[in-house]
Amino acid sequence: MTMMESDQLLRVEDLRVEYLTEAGRVRVVDDVSFNLRRGEILGLAGESGSGKTTIALAILRLLKPPAVITGGSVVFEGRDLLSLGEVELRRLRGRKIALVTQSAMNALNPVLSIGEQLADAIREHERVGRRSALERARRLLDLVDIDPDRVRSYPHELSGGMRQRVVIAMAMALSPSLVLMDEPTTALDVAVQREILARIARLRQERDFSILFISHDLSILLELCTRIGVLYAGRLVEAAPARRLLGSPQHPYTGGLIRCFPHADEAPGPRPRLVGIPGAPPDPRDPPPGCRFHPRCGQRLPACQRSAPALTTVATDHEVACHLTRS
Ligand SMILES: Nc1ncnc2c1ncn2[C@@H]1O[C@H](COP(=O)(O)OP(=O)(O)OP(=O)(O)O)[C@@H](O)[C@H]1O
Ligand SMILES: [Mg+2]
Structure with missing residues (x-):
């Protein structure tokens, strides 16, 4: 081709x-x-x-x-x-163009709920009201297999894998190409790594x-x-x-x-x-x-x-x- x-x-x-x-x-x-x-x-x-x-x-x-x-x-x-x-x-x-790095903790603000952070990321680039930004934040969490009600959670209340999913959701917030x-x-x-890689591969197919x-x-x-x-x-x-x-x-x-x-x-068995x-x-x-x-x-x-x-x-x-x- x-x-x-x-x-x-x-x-x-x-x-x-x-x-x-x-x-x-x-x-x-x-x-x-x-x-x-x-x-x-x-x-x-x-x-x-x-x-x-x-x-x-x-x-x-x-x-x-x-x-x-x-x-x-x-x-x-x-x-x-x-x-x-x-x-x-x-x-x-x-x-x-969005960037996702290794350390989710550095990418997230410890004193803001993840819903607020996702909504802020959206509102930084788009003129949308708080409510609809929060609604979008819920959908973004759903996209990475996190319960949308977690918008109210703070970074320290999530596992490392969940935090990294939130960072990926944040990267997806504005539908980058x-x-x-x-x-x-x-x-x-x-x-956890395998789960997230599978999620990334599926996201790529869906969007x-x-x-x-x-x-x-x-x-x-x-x-x-x-x-x-x-x-x-x-x-x-x-x-x-x-x-x-x-x-x-x-x-x-x-x-x-x-x-x-x-x-x-x-094949299972002795490996070279x-x-x-x-x-x-x-x-x-x-x-x-x-x-x-x-x-x-x-x-x-x-x-x-x-x-x-x-x-x-x-x-x-x-x-x-x-x-x-x-x-
Ligand atoms: N501030 C700096 N001053 C001088 N050299 C630097 C600086 N930052 C990075 N380097 C050098 O640049 C090279 C490339 O670094 P880079 O971080 O891009 O590698 P990497 O492939 O991402 O490695 P890793 O797998 O460890 O993340 C390395 O040799 C590193 O030592
Ligand atoms: Mg590197």
Whole structure:
């Protein structure tokens, strides 16, 4: 299937983010490009420090100094957010693009009932009366499987999982076309995490919006996402539909990540030994030359130390940045 222009909701192109430190500029997002289509759940995978949160915050221009966006574009519904005025940007945040982060407690105000907070979120962007905003708050809670009467509850009266559902409901309040979810379930225990992921998948089916879902856990992304991009040390190393990524990973790093976890559909019985990836990601202040993964790569070629491989299309909808797939 070829991608039509109109399918495209977000296009991140050659995004570059640097932290200005005393030691100089540290590039933590290095020319990252990807598309997000209408209606899809795009996953971004990567180890801690690979630049996931930085990308999400850069999209909404919420990065604070010493972080600086030093290149690229973020085109959302045809407009480059990186050159948008502050007023327009503020109008867009929450209403068109919402952000859900890991820590629900930080996103909620402890002294306001959740109904008041949901109603405030609505009234910040829309001219509606208190009553109808509260009525909408009740429906939003229902949407995430919370008893609507809980509008009167305060954050501390809810479990961690319920609070995270409230945060998701808040993100949905203004029917955004894109929700950025940065590790939204990572702080929760596995059972609660699964419930919320299932709820997110159903919400996506019921309502017309797209999700950029960020996680260090590739196994979660493989279950939830339509397509997945894999980050390594600030660079996108592979992007493909979830099934294809699982069945035919092309980058040695992606292959290593997939071998790191047991597959859900694996037959019960003795499992093959989990094979990790030896070594650790590089220090962003001093990245290795060439392909940043080469010091850990079991298949490296001489070229890998000399030049960084460009992201190249290897099959329909499948891009890889690896010298192996080009030789
Ligand atoms: N204020 C800062 N100054 C300098 N470097 C920073 C700053 N904030 C983040 N970084 C660096 O930017 C890089 C990317 O960080 P980021 O938080 O985007 O990673 P992440 O993929 O979201 O990691 P995690 O899985 O731990 O959330 C890291 O190397 C981090 O050390
Ligand atoms: Mg992060």
